Amino acid sequence: MSQKKIFLILIAVSTVSLLLHHGGHLNLTLESFWLGCPSSTASSTTLGRSGPSAKHTSVAFLKTHKTASSTVQNILLRFAERNNLTVALPITTCDHQFCYPRPFSAHFVHPHTTPPDIITNHLRFSRTELRRLMPNNTIYITILREPGAMFESLFTYFNHHCLSFKRVPNGSLETFLEHPWSYYRPEEKDSMYARNTLTFDLGGDKDRPASEALAYAKRFAAEMERVFSLVMISEYFDESLVLLRRLLSWDLNDVLYVSLNMRTADSKSSLSSKSIAKIRAWNAVDSVLYDYFNASLWRQLRALGLACVEREVQLLRQSRDRLVRSCFGGHLPPLRSAAHITNNQLRPWQPSSKVEIVGYDLPVNMTQKGHVPPRDECLKMIMPEVQYTRLLLHSESLRYRKRFPLRSSQLTSRGVGHTRAHKESLAPSLNPQPSETMARSTKGSLRLSQ
Numbered sequence: 001m002s003q004k005k006i007f008l009i010l011i012a013v014s015t016v017s018l019l020l021h022h023g024g025h026l027n028l029t030l031e032s033f034w035l036g037c038p039s040s041t042a043s044s045t046t047l048g049r050s051g052p053s054a055k056h057t058s059v060a061f062l063k064t065h066k067t068a069s070s071t072v073q074n075i076l077l078r079f080a081e082r083n084n085l086t087v088a089l090p091i092t093t094c095d096h097q098f099c100y101p102r103p104f105s106a107h108f109v110h111p112h113t114t115p116p117d118i119i120t121n122h123l124r125f126s127r128t129e130l131r132r133l134m135p136n137n138t139i140y141i142t143i144l145r146e147p148g149a150m151f152e153s154l155f156t157y158f159n160h161h162c163l164s165f166k167r168v169p170n171g172s173l174e175t176f177l178e179h180p181w182s183y184y185r186p187e188e189k190d191s192m193y194a195r196n197t198l199t200f201d202l203g204g205d206k207d208r209p210a211s212e213a214l215a216y217a218k219r220f221a222a223e224m225e226r227v228f229s230l231v232m233i234s235e236y237f238d239e240s241l242v243l244l245r246r247l248l249s250w251d252l253n254d255v256l257y258v259s260l261n262m263r264t265a266d267s268k269s270s271l272s273s274k275s276i277a278k279i280r281a282w283n284a285v286d287s288v289l290y291d292y293f294n295a296s297l298w299r300q301l302r303a304l305g306l307a308c309v310e311r312e313v314q315l316l317r318q319s320r321d322r323l324v325r326s327c328f329g330g331h332l333p334p335l336r337s338a339a340h341i342t343n344n345q346l347r348p349w350q351p352s353s354k355v356e357i358v359g360y361d362l363p364v365n366m367t368q369k370g371h372v373p374p375r376d377e378c379l380k381m382i383m384p385e386v387q388y389t390r391l392l393l394h395s396e397s398l399r400y401r402k403r404f405p406l407r408s409s410q411l412t413s414r415g416v417g418h419t420r421a422h423k424e425s426l427a428p429s430l431n432p433q434p435s436e437t438m439a440r441s442t443k444g445s446l447r448l449s450q
């Protein structure tokens, strides 16, 4: 790299950090100038916003399973809070998902969280129902992951929940892949975790007969492309964020994140190319979808200019490191397996003791004297979705009651989504809660991602 280039990048970085530190909003045009990227305003004029630099605030993110979607969700939730937006949240009987795997219905949305700007909790996609619920300028986004890695992740994560996996002797993925039909029952509960999970989440047919699967998958991919303005790809997460940020006209500091809901390295297993081929054959529709949207992502990245994308990815990582330093003094809090995290607000849900999900723990003494406790925005960045959803429902309900005192008392007397159990669940705090609370609230259907 020439000295001149390095110099320009240095200037860009220091300018951006100056702007960030002063809390000013990055001016897209100015930023594009420094990044040497084409201006993104031209592509967004069709969205009907008030001005070229207004941030887009109506977003439907279809949260898929085991795809890094919890991290995207966390970005969206924090954006919503910062901008006083309303996030559609599930009624309590739906748990923290919108009654997944049932197809989404607007009836699953808690009345205190309407009309929404953003929706991001797990749901099975239904275009019609979402259109009924969301503003008509809503931008639809989702994320896909390479089918081999994704299926391995599903197999491990849901090993003790999904009957199709439970039947496999010794919990061996190879054994399952030898004769999937010996273990898989299409109509069974939780079967959607065992075949074409992405297709299912998108509202498609996971069990198309092999003879039609290919044609169906192509049709389905084209249909999804008309609905979703951006399909992110987990393998190119930061690159996908560059596109997301431009699509929504958001600032760089709106998309900073730390990875959430990961497994420890030793609960992942590496796959042979033979296994990957079998996984792709078994999940044929998902595989077509993935290849289709991965190609589409790279077409968009090339159109933007790969050098520009690369520079923005670097900027994103530097800004994130800076935020983490300012939040936690130096580096991220230690990653611990969920079972060892003392702060319940930060403990991710674990599907079984055999899968080590890791989360971030704050050492107790970090919140004691002599240490500035991490700011709220910092805690939220490492907060798992179940706890974050509960906090948001609480604050949105308060806001709703303030805004519509009469309407909310009517709702209460009619009992719409507002049962006694629901009231109990609306008592969150940042203090550690007894672990039974956690255990009770996580029973039932499955949750979380990656």
Ligand SMILES: *[C@@H]1O[C@H](CO)[C@@H](O)[C@H](O)[C@H]1NC(C)=O
Residues within 6 Å of the ligand: 027, 029, 053
């Ligand atoms: C840049 O931002 C400033 C205010 O922050 C605004 O007045 C100006 O119009 C913006 N420039 C462009 C070209 O959008």
Ligand SMILES: *[C@@H]1O[C@H](CO)[C@@H](O)[C@H](O)[C@H]1NC(C)=O
Residues within 6 Å of the ligand: 082, 083, 084
């Ligand atoms: C959000 O609401 C709070 C309290 O009503 C207000 O102080 C703040 O300025 C609002 N922020 C935005 C971005 O609208």
Ligand SMILES: *[C@@H]1O[C@H](CO)[C@@H](O)[C@H](O)[C@H]1NC(C)=O
Residues within 6 Å of the ligand: 136, 137
């Ligand atoms: C969006 O909805 C508003 C009112 O809700 C309506 O006036 C407008 O025409 C709609 N726009 C489109 C493109 O349907």
Ligand SMILES: *[C@@H]1O[C@H](CO)[C@@H](O)[C@H](O)[C@H]1NC(C)=O
Residues within 6 Å of the ligand: 169, 170, 175
């Ligand atoms: C299961 O594992 C045991 C011990 O590792 C082995 O002896 C047995 O053959 C395995 N069963 C199958 C069906 O692979």
Ligand SMILES: *[C@@H]1O[C@H](CO)[C@@H](O)[C@H](O)[C@H]1NC(C)=O
Residues within 6 Å of the ligand: 146, 235, 294, 295, 298
């Ligand atoms: C995604 O597409 C790019 C560009 O075509 C290709 O280089 C890459 O190998 C693909 N990634 C995967 C995981 O298939």
Ligand SMILES: *[C@@H]1O[C@H](CO)[C@@H](O)[C@H](O)[C@H]1NC(C)=O
Residues within 6 Å of the ligand: 363, 365, 366
């Ligand atoms: C916080 O507590 C841990 C373990 O209890 C200890 O190792 C560490 O030194 C303490 N840190 C500070 C700053 O007191």
